[in-house]
Amino acid sequence: MQNTLALPQFNFQNDTTCGICLEEKCHPIELPCGHSFCAPCIHGWRDKYGLTAREKTEGRFVATDASDVRRGCPNCRQPIPPTRDMVVSMNAFAAQKRNMEHDTIVSSDEYNLITNKLASLRKQIGEDWDGETILEDPEENQVELPVFIARCVPRNDTRRILGWLGDPASQQCRDRVNARIPTHGNMALLHICQEEDNVNLASILLQRGADVEVKDSQAATMFVRNIAYGQGSFESCGKLALEWGATTTGHAIDLLEKLESDADPSFATLLKSQFGLRRCEIMGLGSRPDLNGNTCVVKGYLPETDDGENLKRRDRTPGDPGYYVEFKSGKTIRRDFKSNEECQAFIASNGGVLDIDENAEAKAEQAALELLAELEPEDETNQAKKSKAKNCVKSNKKKGGKKKRK
Numbered sequence: 001m002q003n004t005l006a007l008p009q010f011n012f013q014n015d016t017t018c019g020i021c022l023e024e025k026c027h028p029i030e031l032p033c034g035h036s037f038c039a040p041c042i043h044g045w046r047d048k049y050g051l052t053a054r055e056k057t058e059g060r061f062v063a064t065d066a067s068d069v070r071r072g073c074p075n076c077r078q079p080i081p082p083t084r085d086m087v088v089s090m091n092a093f094a095a096q097k098r099n100m101e102h103d104t105i106v107s108s109d110e111y112n113l114i115t116n117k118l119a120s121l122r123k124q125i126g127e128d129w130d131g132e133t134i135l136e137d138p139e140e141n142q143v144e145l146p147v148f149i150a151r152c153v154p155r156n157d158t159r160r161i162l163g164w165l166g167d168p169a170s171q172q173c174r175d176r177v178n179a180r181i182p183t184h185g186n187m188a189l190l191h192i193c194q195e196e197d198n199v200n201l202a203s204i205l206l207q208r209g210a211d212v213e214v215k216d217s218q219a220a221t222m223f224v225r226n227i228a229y230g231q232g233s234f235e236s237c238g239k240l241a242l243e244w245g246a247t248t249t250g251h252a253i254d255l256l257e258k259l260e261s262d263a264d265p266s267f268a269t270l271l272k273s274q275f276g277l278r279r280c281e282i283m284g285l286g287s288r289p290d291l292n293g294n295t296c297v298v299k300g301y302l303p304e305t306d307d308g309e310n311l312k313r314r315d316r317t318p319g320d321p322g323y324y325v326e327f328k329s330g331k332t333i334r335r336d337f338k339s340n341e342e343c344q345a346f347i348a349s350n351g352g353v354l355d356i357d358e359n360a361e362a363k364a365e366q367a368a369l370e371l372l373a374e375l376e377p378e379d380e381t382n383q384a385k386k387s388k389a390k391n392c393v394k395s396n397k398k399k400g401g402k403k404k405r406k
Contacts, residue, residue, distance in 0.1 A: 015036075018041055019035070019037060020037050020038065020041035020044075021038060021134075025154055026039070026040065027040075028038040029136075031073050031080060031081075031135070032133060033075075035075045035076065041085075043083075043219075047073055054368055079126060079128055079129070081129065081134060082125040082134065082135060082227070083134065083135045084182075085182060085186050085217055086217060087125070087134065088183065088186075088218075089121060089182060089217030089218075090122060092182070092185065093117055093121065093217075094118060097114050100114065113229075116218075117185070119170055122319070143178075144180070144182065145188065146164070146182065147181065147183075147184075149164050149189075153192040154192075154196050158201055158204070158327050158332060159327065161201070162327060168208045168209075174206055174209050177189070177209050178209075178210055178211050178214050180214070180216070185216050186216045187216050188210070188216070189205055190202055190210050190212070190214055190222045191216055191222055192223060192235040193205065193237060194231065194232040194238075194241075195225075197237060199237055200325055200332045200334070203321075203325040204327065204332075206316070206318070207324065207325065208246050208318065209318055212244040212289055213247065220242050221241070221246060221247075222237060222246070223248070223255075224255065226238040227255045227258065239277055242271075242278060243278065243279045243297060243315065245315035245316070248271055248272075256268055256271060259271065275298040275311050275313065275353055276300060277298060278297065278300060278309040279294065279295055279296070279315055279322065280296060280297070280298055280312060280314055281293065281296050281312045281315075281391040282294050282295070282296060282308050282310060283310060283311070283312040284309060285310050293340075294339075295322060295340060298311070316332075318347075318356055319322060319344065319347060320340060320344055321338055321343065321347075323336050323343065324337075324343060324347065334338065
């Protein structure tokens with residue numbers, strides 16, 4: 001009996017309407033078959049239907065006879081080609097796997113993780129891929145995160161990272177804050193912060209516009225990587241992601257089902273609530289009117305009978321974070337406020353931005369060159385040039401010295 005997967009049916013009304021969300025297309029992407037959809041919609045379609053139910057639960061590739069329509073166009077079921085990021089990441093994982101096999105490192109957890117990621121990515125791309133066609137996203141962030149900047153996160157070199165990002169109000173910062181490394185699984189700075197439990201730097205990045213839902217090559221956000229793959233501590237960046245609006249559903253891996261099987265069931269129940277571990281605003285509380293308008297993070301279980309009439313989700317945003325983490329004089333400082341309005345006023349008055357150096361970009365480039373010099377061994381040519389330069393300096397000093405008396 002053929003194994004098929006039931007998919008939602010869509011109405012395709014006109015060229016300006018997305019067949020998935022049924023609204024006007026936002027950043028449309030045209031598939032090779034000729035149908036086009038919103039970029040977020042078609043990427044979400046692939047993330048949601050690109051894996052089987054078992055793969056979503058277990059978070060890894062599982063051999064199956066399921067129909068390939070799961071990777072097809074929502075309209076005609078023609079195959080959806082992989083994105084450029086997916087192909088680059090697949091090649092990078094394959095190279096890592098070959099290197100580890102060459103070094104006979106095949107019994108480690110890291111090798112198993114790379115193997116599973118590679119298999120899962122190949123499954124999503126599909127065996128029927130022609131090896132050439134790429135799904136181009138015209139709105140995709142093309143900024144690549146330099147490896148030397150990524151290495152600054154484990155070193156806690158916040159100054160160098162912020163120097164590379166530049167002025168928080170600039171377009172450069174907005175472009176770079178979500179930059180990713182194609183050769184390292186498309187990890188962004190937020191993913192690395194989550195792995196290193198660097199909650200202060202993660203907060204600064206979110207304040208500067210980092211997308212809490214930025215995805216790696218496996219379509220995994222920082223929250224998915226924490227829950228599904230056990231990377232980083234939930235008490236630090238996991239909770240931070242929830243307060244900034246990280247989603248718990250709609251991912252390739254069923255996070256709530258995984259939590260119910262792996263963790264405390266009551267914890268999964270808390271996250272199932274629309275308010276669990278979220279930043280919320282208190283409203284309509286007759287017994288304590290003085291609390292209305294204030295915000296809190298819901299850390300207790302809310303019964304199903306509680307309709308939440310006194311709470312409203314108020315996720316942290318760059319303009320309304322509730323607190324402010326800044327980096328000054330080589331130190332990271334968290335600034336708390338008596339009210340959200342005071343925090344918003346501080347940000348509106350360029351809080352945390354006043355100490356930006358006008359020559360920050362030039363200094364960042366110079367710092368990058370210095371770091372590269374530390375990380376990369378000099379080749380013979382560079383060493384020869386330096387040796388020649390030193391000899392020239394010595395020669396000039398000799399010529400410019402005092403004349404000998406006759």
